[in-house]
Structure formats: C-alpha cells, structure tokens
Amino acid sequence: MGTISIALSKGRILGETLPLLARVGASPMQDAEGSRKLILATARRGLRLIVVRASDVPTYVANGAAELGIAGGDVLAEHGGAGLYQPVDLGIARCRMVVAARRGFDYASAVRQGARLRIATKYLNLAREHFAAKGVHVDLIKLYGSMELAPLLGLADAIVDLVSSGKTLRANKLAAVEEIRPVSARLIVNQAALKTRRAELQPLIEAFARAAQGRAGNSTARK
Ligand code: ADP
Numbered sequence: 001m002g003t004i005s006i007a008l009s010k011g012r013i014l015g016e017t018l019p020l021l022a023r024v025g026a027s028p029m030q031d032a033e034g035s036r037k038l039i040l041a042t043a044r045r046g047l048r049l050i051v052v053r054a055s056d057v058p059t060y061v062a063n064g065a066a067e068l069g070i071a072g073g074d075v076l077a078e079h080g081g082a083g084l085y086q087p088v089d090l091g092i093a094r095c096r097m098v099v100a101a102r103r104g105f106d107y108a109s110a111v112r113q114g115a116r117l118r119i120a121t122k123y124l125n126l127a128r129e130h131f132a133a134k135g136v137h138v139d140l141i142k143l144y145g146s147m148e149l150a151p152l153l154g155l156a157d158a159i160v161d162l163v164s165s166g167k168t169l170r171a172n173k174l175a176a177v178e179e180i181r182p183v184s185a186r187l188i189v190n191q192a193a194l195k196t197r198r199a200e201l202q203p204l205i206e207a208f209a210r211a212a213q214g215r216a217g218n219s220t221a222r223k
C-alpha cells in the first residue's frame with residue numbers, strides 16, 4: 001500500500017477541516033496553521049496532507065498528484081470537476097455565492113432594461129454561466145481578491161463573490177442583489193485512483209462521510 005495524499009488549503013477551510021481530520025484519525029503531526037511545511041505527515045499511517053492554494057486543490061486531485069482533496073463548492077464549480085468524484089459534502093465552510101452591488105445601484109432595473117453590466121469576479125466560468133442563463137449581457141473582469149473594491153472604484157457595476165455573514169459587504173457599502181448558489185466544502189477523489197486503489201480509498205471516504213455526519217448530528221443535538 002502506497003502513500004495517500006489529501007490536498008487542502010490553509011485559508012478559511014482549514015480551521016473547520018482539522019476537527020474532521022481528528023475524527024478520521026488523521027490529525028497533522030505538526031501545528032498545520034503555524035508550520036511552513038507544505039507536506040505534513042498525519043497520525044494515520046500512509047496518509048499525508050499536501051497544502052496548496054484553495055483554487056489549486058481540484059487541479060492536484062484531477063491530475064492524480066493527490067488522491068483526495070478538500071475543496072469549496074465554489075472552486076469545484078469554477079474548475080468544472082473533470083476527473084473528480086465528489087462523494088462527500090463535508091458541510092463545512094458554508095457560505096453563499098451571490099451577485100453584489102453598491103447599495104445605490106438598481107440591479108433589478110438594469111437587468112430589466114437589458115443594460116450591459118461590468119462584473120468583477122475571480123469566478124469567470126461560474127459568472128459567465130450564471131448571466132448567460134439569465135440572458136444578461138456582461139463584460140467580465142477577472143480579479144484575484146478584494147472584489148468588494150471594484151464597484152466602489154467604478155471598475156465594475158457588480159461582483160460575483162462569496163458571503164457568509166455579510167459583514168464585509170456591509171463594511172464596503174455593498175449588498176447582495178441575487179443568490180447564485182449555496183457553497184460548502186466537499187471531499188473530492190481522483191477518479192482513476194478510486195478504481196485502482198479502491199481498497200485503500202473507500203474506507204477513508206466512508207470515514208470522512210461518518211465524520212461529516214457526526215458533525216451534522218452534533219449541531220442538531222446542540223439546538
Ligand atoms: P483564497 O483567498 O486563497 O481564495 P480563502 O481561504 O479565502 O482562499 O477561501 C477558501 C475557501 O473557503 C473558498 O474556496 C470557499 O469555499 C471558502 N470560503 C471563502 N469565503 C468564505 C466565507 N465567507 N465563509 C465560508 N467559507 C468561505
């Protein structure tokens with residue numbers, strides 16, 4: 001049995017991923033948040049963590065550089081998911097993908113009037129599909145972060161981005177004007193690896209599914 005790698009990112013997802021890793025007996029052997037290492041051994045023999053940029057997780061897994069990964073539904077939808085199975089919704093890093101605009105901007109009437117909208121986002125594919133499905137003409141502007149600035153500086157009429165509490169939008173005088181989809185993180189698996197190494201991967205997938213369910217159960221019990 002060879003080594004199995006789980007690709008994950010250090011950003012927002014990691015804090016909620018660590019308790020799941022603990023439940024599957026795969027806690028990192030070092031402080032994952034503090035360490036600068038990009039490959040971390042875990043308490044589970046033969047299982048290691050590969051730390052990559054959030055948007056790179058599907059690429060590592062689809063190409064078989066890691067057998068497993070933990071990625072946001074936003075990143076997966078933008079990637080397209082070719083070569084990946086997505087067997088477990090982990091229920092963590094929940095947020096919503098929305099269209100947001102300046103509080104004074106009448107998005108609904110701009111759409112009704114068939115205006116051409118400038119949309120800033122890091123999710124070009126998702127945004128293109130969303131507006132095409134609505135029949136709205138858009139010029140997409142690719143950004144890599146701090147999307148909230150674009151409407152304030154006149155770079156765009158609106159943005160496509162993630163929100164959870166809405167605090168960042170409010171702090172920047174923006175408001176969500178349309179829901180695109182709910183987002184949460186999922187366990188992803190390289191399709192070819194699942195065929196050739198099913199005996200090793202299937203128990204891990206089931207362990208993650210149980211860990212995620214346990215989480216859901218806990219939060220219901222606490223109500
Ligand atoms: P990066 O800045 O490298 O894109 P982040 O750590 O900001 O990485 O985001 C990583 C993932 O965390 C996103 O792909 C998304 O799935 C999730 N995420 C981002 N923002 C939020 C949020 N406000 N609430 C919950 N989950 C979020």
Ligand code: MG
Nearest residue numbers: 011012145146
């Ligand atoms: Mg970010």
